[in-house]
Amino acid sequence: MPRSVNSIDLAKYSFSIQGDVLIHKTIERSKALSTFANIPPAITGMGAGEASHYCARELGKFGHTPNHGIKSQEQNRM
Template identity: 60%
Template structure:
């Protein structure tokens, strides 16, 4: 079983999520609000998630 990879761009108010399977097929690509991050990630299978944060995301 090959794993899918999800990328999440962390920002102050909105988050972009992009996921692909092991063959490069798009699984998800959407922008969500901060309040929906946990529920969105909880509803996808356990996989590799890579995070990127913009310079002001920590403020």
């Protein structure tokens, strides 16, 4: 069975975790790790910012496969 893919924007205070379906409409940053602990492991994409390395390590502990090298097109042109 293929793993689902989620994405998260770590630069915001409140955000939505998006996957095959919208998992949570709005979630605060402080509750992000506990939310990921309660959902099935998935491939999780996130931006390549300062918080992404910490978040990637923590998500790996819950069985998720983090992909924290996603950059915007504007960053790729630099």
